[in-house]
Amino acid sequence: MSVGERDPHTGHAMTGHEWNGIKELNTPVPKPVWFFLTATVLFSVVYWVLMPAWPLGVTYTKGLLGIDQRTRVAGDLEKAAMKRATWTGKIEDMDLSTIQADAPLMQIVREAGPALFGDNCAVCHGTDARGGKGYPNLTDTAWLWGGDPETVAETIRVGINASHDETRVSQMPALGRDQILDRNAVLNVVSYVQSLSDSALATGGQADAVAAGKEVFADNCAACHGEDGRGSIDMGAPNLTDGFWIYGGDRQSVFSTVWGGRQGTMPAWESRLTLVDRKILTLYLLDLGSVRQ
Amino acid sequence: MASLLTKNERQLALGISILLALVGLAMAGAGDDRAYAAHGILIMVFGVGTAFLTISGYHAPEPPEGRLAQYYDDPSKVGIVLAMGWAVFGMFIGDWVAWLLAYPEMTFDAAWSSFGRLRPVHTTGVIFGFGGNALIATSFHVMQRTSRARMPDQLSPWFVLLGYNLFCILAVSGYFMGLTQSKEYAEPEWYADIWLVIVWVTYLVLYLRTLARRQEPHIYVANWYYLAFILVVAVLHIVNNLAMPISLTQAKSYSAFAGVQDAMTQWWYGHNAVAFFLTAGFLGMLYYYLPKRAGRPIYSYRMSILGFWGITFFYMWAGSHHLHYTALPQWVQTLGMTFSVMLLVPSWLAAANALLTLNGAWHKVRDDATLRFMMVAALFYGLSTFEGSFMAIRPVNSLSHYTDWTVGHVHAGALGWVALITFGSIYAVVPWLWKRQGMYSAKLVEAHFWLALVGTLIYVFAMWNSGIIQGLMWRTYNESGTLAYSFIDSLIAMHPYYVARAIGGLFFLIGAVIGSYNIWMTVRATREDSREPIADRPVPAVARDRALQSGE
Ligand code: HEM
Numbered sequence: 001m002s003v004g005e006r007d008p009h010t011g012h013a014m015t016g017h018e019w020n021g022i023k024e025l026n027t028p029v030p031k032p033v034w035f036f037l038t039a040t041v042l043f044s045v046v047y048w049v050l051m052p053a054w055p056l057g058v059t060y061t062k063g064l065l066g067i068d069q070r071t072r073v074a075g076d077l078e079k080a081a082m083k084r085a086t087w088t089g090k091i092e093d094m095d096l097s098t099i100q101a102d103a104p105l106m107q108i109v110r111e112a113g114p115a116l117f118g119d120n121c122a123v124c125h126g127t128d129a130r131g132g133k134g135y136p137n138l139t140d141t142a143w144l145w146g147g148d149p150e151t152v153a154e155t156i157r158v159g160i161n162a163s164h165d166e167t168r169v170s171q172m173p174a175l176g177r178d179q180i181l182d183r184n185a186v187l188n189v190v191s192y193v194q195s196l197s198d199s200a201l202a203t204g205g206q207a208d209a210v211a212a213g214k215e216v217f218a219d220n221c222a223a224c225h226g227e228d229g230r231g232s233i234d235m236g237a238p239n240l241t242d243g244f245w246i247y248g249g250d251r252q253s254v255f256s257t258v259w260g261g262r263q264g265t266m267p268a269w270e271s272r273l274t275l276v277d278r279k280i281l282t283l284y285l286l287d288l289g290s291v292r293q
Numbered sequence: 294m295a296s297l298l299t300k301n302e303r304q305l306a307l308g309i310s311i312l313l314a315l316v317g318l319a320m321a322g323a324g325d326d327r328a329y330a331a332h333g334i335l336i337m338v339f340g341v342g343t344a345f346l347t348i349s350g351y352h353a354p355e356p357p358e359g360r361l362a363q364y365y366d367d368p369s370k371v372g373i374v375l376a377m378g379w380a381v382f383g384m385f386i387g388d389w390v391a392w393l394l395a396y397p398e399m400t401f402d403a404a405w406s407s408f409g410r411l412r413p414v415h416t417t418g419v420i421f422g423f424g425g426n427a428l429i430a431t432s433f434h435v436m437q438r439t440s441r442a443r444m445p446d447q448l449s450p451w452f453v454l455l456g457y458n459l460f461c462i463l464a465v466s467g468y469f470m471g472l473t474q475s476k477e478y479a480e481p482e483w484y485a486d487i488w489l490v491i492v493w494v495t496y497l498v499l500y501l502r503t504l505a506r507r508q509e510p511h512i513y514v515a516n517w518y519y520l521a522f523i524l525v526v527a528v529l530h531i532v533n534n535l536a537m538p539i540s541l542t543q544a545k546s547y548s549a550f551a552g553v554q555d556a557m558t559q560w561w562y563g564h565n566a567v568a569f570f571l572t573a574g575f576l577g578m579l580y581y582y583l584p585k586r587a588g589r590p591i592y593s594y595r596m597s598i599l600g601f602w603g604i605t606f607f608y609m610w611a612g613s614h615h616l617h618y619t620a621l622p623q624w625v626q627t628l629g630m631t632f633s634v635m636l637l638v639p640s641w642l643a644a645a646n647a648l649l650t651l652n653g654a655w656h657k658v659r660d661d662a663t664l665r666f667m668m669v670a671a672l673f674y675g676l677s678t679f680e681g682s683f684m685a686i687r688p689v690n691s692l693s694h695y696t697d698w699t700v701g702h703v704h705a706g707a708l709g710w711v712a713l714i715t716f717g718s719i720y721a722v723v724p725w726l727w728k729r730q731g732m733y734s735a736k737l738v739e740a741h742f743w744l745a746l747v748g749t750l751i752y753v754f755a756m757w758n759s760g761i762i763q764g765l766m767w768r769t770y771n772e773s774g775t776l777a778y779s780f781i782d783s784l785i786a787m788h789p790y791y792v793a794r795a796i797g798g799l800f801f802l803i804g805a806v807i808g809s810y811n812i813w814m815t816v817r818a819t820r821e822d823s824r825e826p827i828a829d830r831p832v833p834a835v836a837r838d839r840a841l842q843s844g845e
Contacts, residue, residue, distance in 0.1 A: 007590055009653035015594045019439040019513040022584045027593035027649075029642075037603075037638040044631035052624040053631075060624040069623045084774040111771045118779020127781055 088276050096149035099283060106287065113284030116277055120269070129288055133248060134264060139289045142244035144170070144236045147289075151233075153282040159268030160236065167268055170236030174261030175220060181258075188213035189221065190254045196229045196241040197249065295350030297360065297367065302448040306347045309452065314340030320484070320542075328470040329544040332463055332484070339459050364437045364831055366726050368450035372430025373719055373726070374816075375458060376423055377809040380712075383418025384805050388798040390415050395791035405469045413468045413480045419707065420478065420571065422461045427715045428574040429454055429496070432519045434722055435581045436500060439516055440507030443831045449499045456492035460485055472544050476559050478566050479533050483546040486534040493530065497523050508831070514597045518577035521605055525569040533562035553620050557613065564612035571706065572674075573604070575714050576643055579674075582718040583667045584650050587657055592649035596642050603639025607632050614685035617694060626687065633685030640678035647671040662735070662742040666717030669746060673709025677702060692764040697787065701756025708749040708801055716745065716808055723815055725829070733814035737807050744804035751797030759790035 005014045012025040048054065051063040062068075081088075087108050091099060099105050118127055124135045131137035136144065145155050145168060158164045161171075176186045192213025195201035202210050217229070224237040231239035238246065246264065247257050269278055295303060317340055320333025390411050393399050400406045433450055437443060444450055464481040467473070473480040481489075500523055504512060535549035550558045584591050591597060613621060613629030648671050651658055658668050680702050684693050693699060720738055724731050732738055766786060769777040 009589075010592075012593075014590065017509075017511050017513075017594070019509055019511075020441065020585075022439075022513070022581070023590035024594040024597070025590050025592055027595065029593065029595050029599055033596075033599075033638060033642060037635075040635045040638055044635055047627065047631050051627050052622070053627045055624060060622070069618065069626075080774060087773060108773045108775075111773050112775035115776040115779040115782075118781045119776075122779065122781050127779075 091276050091279050096153060096279060096282060099279070100149070100286070106283070109280050109283045109287065112280050113287075116273075116281055117284060120273065121281070124266075129285060131246070134246065136246045136264075137244065138285050140244050141289070142239055142242050143233070144231075144238055146233045147286070149282055149286060152285065153278060155266070156273075156278050156281060157268065157270045160266035161263055162265060162268040164268030164270060168236055170263070172224075172237070172257060172262040174259065176259030177261070181216065181220065185212075185216045186255065186258050189216040190251060190258055192217050193229070193240050193254055193258075194249070194251065197243040295347045296353035297356045298347075298350070298447050300355060302446065303347055303351055306448055306451070307344060307351070310340045310344035310347060312340070313337075314344060316340075323542045325540065325542045326544055328467065328472050329542065331470065332467065332544070335463065335466065336459070339462075343455060361443060362830060363443070364434075364829065365444045365447055365450065366434065368454050369430045369434045369722075370726050370816075372426050372433070372454050373723065373812070375454075376426035376430060376715070376719070377805070377812055379418055379422025379426055379461070380805045381802070381809055383415055383423050384798070384802045386411055386415040386418055388795060388802050391791065391795035391798045395788060395795055404471065410468050410471065413473065413477075414465050416478060417461065417464045417468070417480065419712075420566075421464065422458075424571065424574075424711055424715065425457060425461070426454075427719065428519075428522065428570075428578070429457060431578050431581075431718055431722065432500070432523075432574070434726070435515050435577065436503050436519065437831065438829075439513040439581065440503055440509060441831050442503055442506040442508055444499065445502045445506060449495055453492055453496045453499060456488070456495070460489045460492060463488070467544070474534075474536065474546065474548065476533065476548070477563055479530070479559070479562060482544045483534070483536050483538045484544070486530070486536075490527070490531060493523070493527050497527060513580075514591070514601065515577040515580040517601050518573045518580065521601075522569050522574035522577065525565060525573070525605075529562045529565050529569070533558055556616055556619070557621060557625065560615040561612040564615060565608060567706070568604070568608035568611070571711050572608075575711055576604075578718045579643075579647055579667065579671065579714055582721045583647055583664070583671075586661070586664045586667065586717075586721045587651055587654035589650050589652070589654045592646050592652065596646040600639050600642035600646060604636070604643065607636040607639060611636060611685065614690065617687050617690045630685050630687055633682050637678060637682040640682075641675055644671050644675035644678070647674075662738045663717055663720040663732075666713050666720065666742055666745075669742075670710050670714035670717060673705055673713065673749070677706035677710055680705065692768070693760060696760040696763040696767075697756045697790070698760025698764065701753050701760055704749070704756065705753045708745070708752060712801075712805075713745060713749075716741065716805075719808075719812065723812055727816055729815055729818060733811050733818055737811040741804040741808045741811070744800045744807070748797045748800030748802075748804060751800065752794050755790040755793040755797060759787045759794075762786055762790075 005016070006012065007014060007025055010025065010027070012027045015024045015026045017024050048061070049063065050065045051067060052060055053063060054061045087105060090102075090105060091108075094102070094105075099109070117125075117129065121129070125131050125138055126135070129138045136142075141147065143152070145151055145160070155168060158166045158168060160168045173180070175181045176183065181189070188209045190213065191201060191206045191209040195206075195210045195213075201207075217225075218227070221229075224232055224235045225240055226232055226237075229240040231237050238244075243249070245253070247253050247262060273281070295306065298306060314337045317333050317335070317337030321330050321337060322333070324330030324333050389399070390408065393408050393411065397408070400408065404410070433444070460481070463485040467481060467485065472482050474482060479486075500520060504516065504520075536546040537549065538546040548555055580591070580597070610632035611629055613625045614633050615629075617626050617630070648668070651664075651668060654664070658664050684690055684698070684702060693702075720732055723729070763783050763786070766778045766783045767780075771777050
């Protein structure tokens with residue numbers, strides 16, 4: 001093909017190159033392209049002049065506007081903290097029970113609580129705080145360690161079986177696996193435990209087992225769960241009579257608990273959440289519980 | 294296969310296979326961890342396999358001299374079949390991952406099927422398995438045609454193709470076993486990385502040797518792009534994977550970089566992987582198969598030049614836009630942002646050059662789904678590069694980063710651009726390679742086109758929505774100045790979009806399955822193209838019959 005040939009369709013000149021049938025037109029680059037290319041380059045140059053941009057050995061050009069992302073973030077955080085300061089100070093200083101009586105502050109607790117709980121606690125306790133197998137419901141009246149505001153706040157601060165120095169410690173021993181009780185005794189005490197919240201069992205076909213289990217209970221369990229099975233807040237041992245279960249109240253689950261033991265871990269939050277956040281969470285949970293009841 | 298190699302090549306192939314098998318055996322024997330030993334066995338089996346393939350044709354007579362008067366296309370054929378196999382596999386895993394995000398329990402409680410392992414299986418499967426094989430196969434085809442020269446030997450293309458697939462298999466099987474360097478798109482461990490270096494350098498040398506034999510005075514644009522792809526990927530791969538193995542008998546290694554330097558190296562790599570693997574290589578495809586299929590000259594040689602140098606120069610600096618608002622010094626972020634903005638015009642030039650090339654062939658675009666694949670690909674290329682430059686602007690990025698918007702952007706490029714241009718090119722090249730009149734079924738190509746397009750649109754729209762909702766939810770505050778939504782709230786809001794995305798992905802996957810079937814039936818069809826493929830010969834072939842363009 002000769003140079004100077006034109007494409008019949010567009011009328012543009014050809015370059016004269018050809019590869020396996022592919023030819024090229026020598027169409028000039030359209031003017032708007034140069035315009036936009038120049039515009040983006042100019043934009044960049046202006047941006048470089050105004051902002052931190054080019055390295056100069058160990059330092060860099062700081063930019064005429066003097067903007068620095070670190071000071072900016074610090075400033076933004078400070079501003080946000082100022083905005084919240086109208087109420088954070090109060091929550092920090094006031095007693096939990098006084099705050100409970102302060103409607104505007106409780107309004108803020110209800111606003112801030114869900115996101116705080118959703119981001120930190122919901123993975124274990126569920127978005128609605130009603131728990132799941134192995135993780136207690138935090139909206140009911142059954143508390144392992146006590147349900148008054150100060151106690152709940154303390155549980156959140158130090159955790160349960162956690163790495164905190166003052167952590168609460170509790171353990172349900174593996175009475176079956178560790179051969180303290182034989183299989184029969186375990187089965188009987190399971191019947192007895194179930195009968196505590198389901199009185200029909202004590203008179204039905206399992207009456208004998210329940211009676212035998214009662215003795216096992218008195219000898220092996222009462223130290224922690226109390227003579228009447230109502231639990232002990234000092235030990236973190238749950239009330240077994242209230243029909244609320246952490247690990248499930250069906251026969252198989254209760255058997256697994258008594259045979260293999262349990263030791264739930266609740267992380268300590270003192271080093272991860274501020275005092276204000278922990279107070280909000282405490283109040284939020286108690287508020288949820290009181291609404292649900 | 295082996296009978297087409299010369300005697301010397303057969304000896305060399307056998308030698309390499311045995312060496313590979315021995316290395317595998319040593320790794321399996323000495324390996325201190327099970328995954329590493331398992332990889333040793335895998336390498337050994339691969340080596341024994343290629344040794345058997347070689348032996349099967351070892352005593353056949355020398356291949357006829359006549360072969361030198363024809364292009365060497367067998368590796369391209371195998372590469373295309375492999376690419377389609379990886380496409381179906383990688384997209385199947387992609388769709389599984391998509392369902393997993395909507396229904397997390399779909400891991401069925403097994404470690405190998407957890408999200409963290411399946412996700413890199415997907416990305417590696419589609420990018421390197423599907424995209425990489427398609428690039429290798431088409432680059433062999435294009436470099437010979439546009440140089441009018443046969444490849445200099447017959448062994449190195451096989452070494453490149455099979456060696457590359459060994460790398461992909463090592464990568465993917467490693468993730469299933471929990472092996473990873475934790476660098477996105479560079480997850481494979483040190484021994485797989487070293488193997489890829491050997492393969493890749495062979496690829497580069499092969500490409501340069503073929504170009505050196507060319508019978509054309511000029512080097513065609515497609516070759517500039519393929520070459521940039523091969524060269525830059527070599528540099529990126531070597532630098533980002535610099536690492537010290539904890540021992541020669543264990544899989545684990547430690548990166549040479551740490552902290553913010555590590556992050557910057559990784560995203561310099563990561564972004565240029567997008568630029569030179571997922572863009573430059575595929576632009577090479579576009580620049581050959583689109584004008585060929587349309588039967589039109591490239592619209593502007595000058596736009597090709599400006600586009601090519603703009604893209605290669607500006608991209609190199611853009612990586613830091615992946616690290617906006619992080620510990621990375623702000624000046625580096627500024628450079629990443631501004632170079633990304635300047636990148637827009639050259640990128641659009643490449644897309645515009647392709648679309649303007651279709652001037653005078655729009656009736657073909659309407660009737661021919663293969664050409665339409667390529668046309669829509671160029672549109673999506675333009676769309677994603679615009680979006681990319683936009684998202685690189687810091688304030689925009691503060692909304693889009695860490696959200697599904699990014700994932701939507703990636704897939705506008707990955708599905709709309711990379712996969713569509715590949716399918717288009719494959720539909721064009723398969724009948725040429727196997728000397729058929731056309732694809733087995735034009736209707737199925739049409740069906741694949743619409744499934745792919747609808748799937749892409751569903752995917753991208755779902756992610757735009759969910760990404761923007763996510764971004765807004767994360768930055769919404771209450772009156773009191775506390776966060777309005779928890780992260781879990783935003784996940785719950787994403788659920789319907791995740792289901793939509795997974796359905797879109799399913800469309801796309803079904804399209805790929807149909808495509809594979811169509812290709813397989815075309816390959817198996819017995820009716821040879823009756824036309825004499827006389828034009829498809831390296832020099833010294835006689836003057837070509839230009840009317841036969843579409844048969845090449
Ligand atoms: C059937 C089609 C596909 C489906 C359903 C699909 C689905 C997915 C999903 C669910 C993710 C994870 C997103 C997340 O972590 O939130 C992902 C990531 C990714 N996919 Fe795909 N994908 C498909 C095809 C492709 C193709 C063809 C390519 C490239 C050629 C590709 C490249 C990528 C990349 C690069 C990522 C990582 C994105 C990032 O880190 O932001 N995908 N894909």
